[in-house]
Amino acid sequence: MTDNITVTVNGKQHTATADDRLTLADFLREKLRLTGTHLGCEHGVCGACTIIVDGSAVRSCLMLARQADGAELETVEGLAEGGKLNRLQQAFKDNYALQCGFCTPGFLMSVTAALREGPVRDEDEARDVLSGNICRCTGYQGLVDAVLETSKEMHS
Amino acid sequence: MTGTIGASVKRREDDRLLTGRGRYLDDLDLPDALAIAFLRSPHAHAKINSIDVDEALQAPGVVAVYRGSDLMAIHKPLAPKVQHPMLKELPRYPIPCEEVHYVGEPVAVVVAENRYLAEDALELIDVDYDVLPAISSTAAALAEGAPLAHSDADSNVAVTLTQRCGDAEAALNSAPNRLSGEFRVMRGGGHSMEARAVAARFEPATGQVTVWDTTQSPHYARQQLSMIYEMAEDDIRVIAPPDVGGGFGPKAQFYGEEVVVPWVAMLLGRTVKWVEDRQENFVSAMMERGQTHRIEVGFDDDGKLLAVRDHIEHDQGAYCAGLQVPSITTSTVPGPYKIPNIHTELYACYTNMVPTSSVRGAGRPQAVFAMERMMDRIAEHLDLDPAEVRRRNLIQADEFPYRVGITFRDGSPLTYDSGDFPALLEGTLDKLDYERCKRERDQARAEGRHVGIGIAVYVEGCGLGPYEGAKLRLDNRGKILVTLAAAGQGQGYETVYAQIAAEAIGVDMDLIEVVTGDTGRIPFGQGTFASRITATAGPAVYNAGHQLRERLKDTAAHLLGCAPGDIEFDGDRATFAGDAEKSVSLQEIARVANIGKHGITLPKGIKPAIEVSSYFAPERAAYASGAHAAVVEVDPDTGGVKVLKYVIGHDCGNVINPRLVDGQVIGGFAHGIGNALYEEPVYDAEGQPQAASYLDYTLVSAAEVPRVELFHLHTPSPLNPLGAKGAGEGGTIPAPAAIANAVEDALRSIRHRGGVEDGRPDHSGKQPPGGRARHRLEGDADGARSATIQRSPRIDYAPVTPHRVATAVREAGH
Incomplete structure (x- = not known):
């Protein structure tokens, strides 16, 4: 069955058709052409497709578009503020926390959700926050540093 | 401006990648592209009797379905990348018609309106197979009376590669000490977070096909397509998109899908796109690593190596996509050590598993694993410190160029260009605080904990030929466009090559743009593999930059009426000795020399067309090197290992951007930790993959990769003007060896006696000799009970999984 669904993405409302089986990730990428959200495994492990749905970090490959009807979505395209990198994005850049960049949107959204819940106090906590996403390029050291730096700025 | 080489400039790529504006293949806007999906063999080895596609053709949204037999025009074998005259080559077809040789091999292709409908149709294709016996290990391949991985072959051995120097046999026979070991390194994959993808569009008006491909080697792909399609190379444009989500080797290979997708675009006259999903990637992207080493070393009583002999089984997989990996393995065994007598013999075996080829490290981690494990066993045997044994055997800093005595894969004498291995080892030990770590280890042992230290030293041939090139052009806006054939996968090419060009030309980086990986923009190239680009494309850009500088100065000097030597660059202007009043902008230079005026003669002395090309062909490989040291704690009950x-x-010669090099090394290390402790694409005896998802194949996360302390030596390579070597793989290569050495060292503290654990620390510092024999424990008064002790547990495999640690403990009789 194909029906229209309406979602708010990064503050902007969109209405588009969605088959019953269309994943939320494919809906964002193909129907709304928001291609910043990437698919790395499509079985919920790598975390590249992580977005924020009604405040919670979600794997958009494991959710159907129809389940998001009426939801508030946040994706990597909505992070920059006034055309400038936000604090977390800038910390990623400053700490060389990305290389190929394919997994980066998922990391940004996971960490964004985590930092809203409270500060990340030390390296172990940072690694815990990051452990739901896979990066094959960086070895994570820059990501850990970026999370700690951002948390310190946000929560000091 | 100078000094951009060597500066940790921030990456130009980052802003678009951080804001979701990356341009990965599946992000490209290709309106109305049809989706392609491949039907893949569920059997490791089977004869295809028939394929019925009628029902699939009727399925909703399906545009076409093709079997191998429907695509006979492209039914041609894909050539191995690195050949050998003795290679028994078995044809690897884009889509085989008669027999499949691994689970995941394509057997049919569906083209449909979207990927969902294409996959629906795959399920409607009915293939009748006769399942045949499968080979799922080199041991099975080489067993007497083994079934054949390919029914029409006469053996499972693809090729035997032998390297000899001196007389290893005689030296082993006369050596005062001789030890042997058997080590197995299991398969592992590349696992770029973006899997493979190919899209293609045919332009009937020009007869040209444009191919977007996540390849590391667009020019190699074009060459292969040109041969197979029998089309002129200029009619095929292969573009690696500006953003490719990691490579790590598998994307440097050439696959059947890359042949099929553009061909289908031409057959249908439609844009088509295939995006590999992760499950396909598990069963169709090439892997590496699978090797068994039976290694024997002879050494004197001081621990000096006299001979090494290594019998190697290499898992080539279902087809030979190239012999680069086994060739690299055989030439990496001697490593950083002076060994007068060397004999390696490698048997590359066909098996019924995904073909193998290079994965980050490429044949080196296995060789380093075997050799470095033996260095520890020598230390144990002679009761010497493992660092001291290495120290006594290292090639010294004043011995370069050093001829190893065996040959490189091109047949030339294997020669290390430069390095300082003793300084690397000592620096690593200092940074580790080795003496303190040993005290802490012994203290931990006294407390009943199992802590161990492992060291591994390696060399890495990188910066390989044949050549790489760059084209530099002053464009009509007064910017300088650097065009590389090489395609990046996250290394930061847009940043690094702007740094090199800026330094060579003597202008600001802001004036320089870098584009990569498009055969339509630069005619010749090889590709990104073997940690080669900085040491090949780097010098090409550097040399071209100097040429462009001369062209700019020459043109400016004519316009300003001065000598070229008086020209200085200031921002986007060429000035007479820094005088802004007497200056001309780069755009004005472009207007005169490049744009010109139709029908009007150029001003006197002005040479037209400010564009230069430079191709750099290294004389031979540059050698990077490094030393790793690990301290681990092992839980012998669970087998868990904590770093x-x-x-x-790390020594990769002169460095262009230090932070990017650190990123390469630490990222490579994470891959190495995966190979050392976690990653294994297990196959069962029938050749069925047992770990084809990230639930079963454990890629390391931030929780598993420890923080690394890193330092660099910079011994410049004399083989290129930048003094550069490669940095992409050194983090990976020795990690399995260092970790396994550390784990085995940790388990030495659970030596047993008569089946009862002897928890007492051994303050004498004496280690019981290794090997399979039982040995007398010196200094123990209770001769009756301790006349024999059992050896401490042996770590003979990588990855060192908990199961393997627990098994090693059990097999040692504990």
Whole structure:
């Protein structure tokens, strides 16, 4: 069955058709052409497709578009503020926390959700926050540093 | 401006990648592209009797379905990348018609309106197979009376590669000490977070096909397509998109899908796109690593190596996509050590598993694993410190160029260009605080904990030929466009090559743009593999930059009426000795020399067309090197290994951007930790993959990769003007060896006696000799009970999984 669904993405409302089986990730990428959200495994492990749905970090490959009807979505395209990198994005850049960049949107959204819940106090906590996403390029050291730096700025 | 080489400039790529504006293949806007999906063999080895596609053709949204037999025009074998005259080559077809040789091999292709409908149709294709016996290990391949991985072959051995120097047999026979070991390194994959993808569009008006491909080697792909399609190379444009989500080797290979997708675009006259999903990637992207080493070393009583002999089984997989990996393995065995007598014999075996080829490290981790494990066993045997044994055997800093005595894969004498291995080892030990770590280890042992230290030293041939090139052009806006054939996968090419060009030309980086990986923009190239680009494309850009500088100065000097030597660059202007009043902008230079005026003669002395090309062909490989040291704690009951400390000493010659090099090394290390402790694409005896998802194949996360302490030496390579070597793989290569050495060292503290654990620390510092024999424990008064002790547990495999640690403990009789 194909029906229209309406979602708010990064503050902007969109209405588009969605088959019953269309994943939320494919809906964002193909129907709304928001291609910043990437698919790395499509079985919920790598975390590249992580977005924020009604405040919670979600794997958009494991959710159907129809389940998001009426939801508030946040994706990597909505992070920059006034055309400038936000604090977390800038910390990623400053700490060389990305290389190929394919997994980066998922990391940004996971960490964004985590930092809203409270500060990340030390390296172990940072690694815990990051452990739901896979990066094959960086070895994570820059990501850990970026999370700690951002948390310190946000929560000091 | 100078000094951009060597500066940790921030990456130009980052802003678009951080804001979701990356341009990965599946992000490209290709309106109305049809989706392609491949039907893949569920059997490791089977004869295809028939394929019925009628029902699939009727399925909703399906545009076409093709079997191998429907695509006979492209039914041609894909050539191995690195050949050998003795290679028994078995044809690897884009889509085989008669027999499949691994689970995942394509057997049919569906083209449909979207990927969902294409996959629906795959399920409607009915293939009748006769399942045949499968080979799923080199041991099975080489067993007497083994079934054949390919029914029409006469053996499972693809090729035997032998390397000899001196007389290893005689030297082993006369050596005062002789030890042997058997080590197995299991398969592992590349696992770029973006899997493979190919899209293609045919332009009937021009007869040209444009191919977007996540390849590391667009020019190699074009060459292969040109041969197979029998089309002129200029009619095929292969573009690696500006953003490719990691490579790590598998994307440097050439696959059947890359042949099929553009061909289908031409057959249908439609844009088509295939995006590999992760499950396909598990069963169709090439892997590496699978090797068994039976290694024997002879040494004197001081621990000096006299001979090494290594019998190697290499898992080539279902087809030979190239012999680069086994060739690299055989030439990497001697490593950083002076060994007068060397004999390696490698048997590359066909098996019924995904073909193998290079994965980050490429044949080196296995060789280093075997050799470095033996260095520890020598130390144990002679009751010497493992660092001291290495120290006594290292090639010294004043011995370069050093001829190893065996040959490189091109047949030339294997020659290390430069390095300082003793300084690397000592620096690594200092950074580790080796003496303190040993005291802490012994203290931990006294407390009943199992802590161990492991060291591994390696060399890495990188910066390989044949050549790489760059084209530099002053464009009509007064910017300088650097065009590389090489395609990046996250290394930061847009940043690094702007740094090199800026330094060579003597202008600001802001004036320089870098584009990569498009055969339509530069005619010749090889590709990104073997940690080669900085040492090949780097010098090409550097040399071209100097040429462009001369062209700019020459043109400016004519316009300003001065000598070229008086020209200085200031921002986007060429000035007479820094005088802004007497200056001309780069755009004005472009207007005169490049744009010109139709029908009007150029001003006197002005040479037209400010564009230069440079191709750099290295004389031979440059050698990077490094030393790793690990401290681990092992739980012998669960087999769990925790890395307490890890130090890397790394020498990749002169560095262009230090932070990007650190990123390469630390990222490579994470891959190495995966190979050392976690990653294994297990196959069962029938050749069925047992770990084809990230639930079963454990890629490391931030929780598993420890922080690394890293330091660099910079011994410049004399083989290129930048003094550069490669940095992409050194973090990976020795990690399995260092970790396994540390784990085995940790387990030495659970030596047993008569089946009862002897928890007492051994303050004498004496280690019982290794090997399979039982040995007398010196200094123990209770001769009756301790006349024999059992050897401590042996770590003979990588990855060192909990199961393997627990098994090693059990097999040692504990």
